Amino acid sequence: MTRVTVPSWTLGLLAASAWADGGLRPVEKLRAARYDMRTGAVTPVNTGHKMRGLVPCWDSSGVPRYFTAFPPTQVLIDIGDGNSDCLDRVELFRIGYGTDLPGPIDIDVVLYASDNGGDPPSPTGPVRTPAALLRLTGLPGAPAGMSHGWQITVTPDAPIDLGAAQDLDGDGLGDFSYSYHMRNAPTSGPLGVGPLIAGDPNDPLATGIRPVFYRWSVDPNNAPGPDDFLLPRNALLPSNTVYDGTYWFGGGLYSQFPMQLLQAADGCGGCPNSACEAADIAPGPCGDCRVDISDLAALLGGFGITSGATREQGDIEGADGDVDLADLAAMLTDFGCTD
Numbered sequence: 001m002t003r004v005t006v007p008s009w010t011l012g013l014l015a016a017s018a019w020a021d022g023g024l025r026p027v028e029k030l031r032a033a034r035y036d037m038r039t040g041a042v043t044p045v046n047t048g049h050k051m052r053g054l055v056p057c058w059d060s061s062g063v064p065r066y067f068t069a070f071p072p073t074q075v076l077i078d079i080g081d082g083n084s085d086c087l088d089r090v091e092l093f094r095i096g097y098g099t100d101l102p103g104p105i106d107i108d109v110v111l112y113a114s115d116n117g118g119d120p121p122s123p124t125g126p127v128r129t130p131a132a133l134l135r136l137t138g139l140p141g142a143p144a145g146m147s148h149g150w151q152i153t154v155t156p157d158a159p160i161d162l163g164a165a166q167d168l169d170g171d172g173l174g175d176f177s178y179s180y181h182m183r184n185a186p187t188s189g190p191l192g193v194g195p196l197i198a199g200d201p202n203d204p205l206a207t208g209i210r211p212v213f214y215r216w217s218v219d220p221n222n223a224p225g226p227d228d229f230l231l232p233r234n235a236l237l238p239s240n241t242v243y244d245g246t247y248w249f250g251g252g253l254y255s256q257f258p259m260q261l262l263q264a265a266d267g268c269g270g271c272p273n274s275a276c277e278a279a280d281i282a283p284g285p286c287g288d289c290r291v292d293i294s295d296l297a298a299l300l301g302g303f304g305i306t307s308g309a310t311r312e313q314g315d316i317e318g319a320d321g322d323v324d325l326a327d328l329a330a331m332l333t334d335f336g337c338t339d
Helices: 293-302 325-334
Strands: 029-036 042-045 054-059 074-082 092-099 105-113 129-139 148-155 174-182 193-197 213-218 241-249 259-264
Touching: 029 129, 054 074, 074 259, 092 105, 092 174, 129 148, 174 193, 293 325
Parallel strands: 029 148
Antiparallel strands: 029 042, 054 259, 074 174, 074 213, 092 148, 092 193, 092 259, 105 129, 105 174, 213 241
């Protein structure tokens, strides 16, 4: 791994992309949205909202404060370990990116089974297997002169099965990976888009954080077509990239890119109008896909709790364990929402 020394205030990208400034860009505002693969609809939601009936079964979202821009000629992979109950049925997943572009943003996300990072040592050895190739188009950007971080919760056409993931590192968990490709990022210039950085490895929320990521670039001898996915060497589909190596960030910041795998926890399911889900906390545990006086009463009943608060008690903004004015404001914003 190559280290590039940069000023401490950038927290420095170690082994920076060729055209980028080599440093991490701060996220000035963190926002969230839902993306439905079936319709392409993008629905803004409250940042950190807890989705009705869904919980993360694998989480590397951390506390994102920075992003780094990458050109459209590169694809980035990060890895995770999951138990079979989690990997067998991924009902939704959440990614994160940062940008100072006005949008729209187009990102390809590929989930792979049986991958523990790097470039597989031989075609006959364990090689990552693509389980889902997903193209997210029309994602939001940022106002002029600002940078936004976006956490996007994706509803795929059907649940994703990563259950074939092998335990390649002997820790008893299935190894999987996921890639980010910024399809319509600029190839040069001061503005850009790239994955959020999951955060400080000492943060207790950063349960899946790892120290490195892996990068591939377009293969000049096998250039992909305009609609092709960029694919590292894998078990099923032709590769159109070349392996650049292993990269990491400095300044005490780990390099994991955000990913949550989500499953139904209580059989509640989603609401037809997903914008209702964050503040629909009553009657518990599933709510009724309406945000009305019963939800407001439940929040006011929990108002003032400073730690350990649940969604049903009113912790709907920030997932920070308290019920305060931010939660009340989020409730009032969604008040009157119906399915």
